[in-house]
Amino acid sequence: MSSLSHLDAQGRARMVDVSAKQPTERMAIASGEVRMLAATLDSIREGNGAKGEVLRTAELAGIMAAKRTSDLIPLCHPLPLSSVAVEIMADDELPGLRVTATARLVGVTGVEMEALTAVSVACLTIYDMVKAVDREAIIGNIRLEEKCGGRSGNWRREP
Numbered sequence: 140m141s142s143l144s145h146l147d148a149q150g151r152a153r154m155v156d157v158s159a160k161q162p163t164e165r166m167a168i169a170s171g172e173v174r175m176l177a178a179t180l181d182s183i184r185e186g187n188g189a190k191g192e193v194l195r196t197a198e199l200a201g202i203m204a205a206k207r208t209s210d211l212i213p214l215c216h217p218l219p220l221s222s223v224a225v226e227i228m229a230d231d232e233l234p235g236l237r238v239t240a241t242a243r244l245v246g247v248t249g250v251e252m253e254a255l256t257a258v259s260v261a262c263l264t265i266y267d268m269v270k271a272v273d274r275e276a277i278i279g280n281i282r283l284e285e286k287c288g289g290r291s292g293n294w295r296r297e298p
Contacts, residue, residue, distance in 0.1 A: 145214045152213070153214070154214050155214070155216075155248075157216065157247040160290070161247070162246050163245065163246075163247075163289055164243070164244075164287070164288050165244055165248075165249050165286070165289055166241065166243045166286065166287045167242050167249060167251040167253065167254040167285065167287075168239065168240070168254060168284040168286075169240050169251070169254035169255045169258045169281065169282065169283050170238060170239045170240075170258060170284050171238045171262050171278065171279065171280055171281035171282070172233060172235055172236065172237050172238065172278075172279055172280050173235050173236045173238070173262050173265045173266060173269075173276055173277070173278050174234070174276065174277040175235045175236075175269060175273050175275075175277075176234070176275070177234040178273075179269050179272055179276065180231070180235060180236070182272065183269070184229060191268070193265060193268045193269065196268065197227055197265045197268070198226070198227055198261060199225075200260050200261055201223075201240055201257035201258065201261030201264070202223045202224075202225055202257065203260075204259070204260030205220065205223040205240065205242055205253040205254070205257040206220060208252050208253045212252055215252050218244055218246055218250060219244060219246065220242060220243070220244050220250065220253060221243045221245060222241070223242050223243075223253065223257055224240065225239070225240045226238070227239075227265075235276070235277075236265055238258050238261045238262055239258070240254045240257035240261065241254065242257065248289070249286060249288070249289050250286075251286050255281065255283060265278075266278055282296065283296065
């Protein structure tokens with residue numbers, strides 16, 4: 140395994156110097172889920188959320204969070220995102236909601252953290268909106284699914 144890029148030779152935290160890198164198209168996809176009672180999922184589908192429209196609110200929260208990633212994660216570079224999309228789908232087998240975020244830009248560093256932040260905050264928003272009726276809802280399986288671009292090339296999680 141290679142050394143951690145955010146630590147210098149003395150083990151101190153540092154922001155990685157990307158000034159010599161050339162801009163390339165970059166994309167990252169992350170996913171996660173919120174498991175809940177089937178009755179809670181039904182209530183969301185019916186639009187009966189006590190705090191309002193759960194899916195649209197969580198999608199918007201995820202997009203907003205991606206744009207603020209460098210304010211939340213100490214060593215992340217602020218990035219000029221070209222696009223962030225958050226999609227939330229009901230899944231009766233969980234039961235619950237599956238959240239996917241895609242982030243894109245042309246730049247000198249990747250957008251994995253932005254996609255992961257979008258998913259994380261969308262899931263937290265869902266939990267916040269259902270906790271009054273389902274305190275046992277579980278946020279989980281937040282992970283990078285795919286990334287494209289940059290020096291390390293393309294990567295996709297194996298099924």
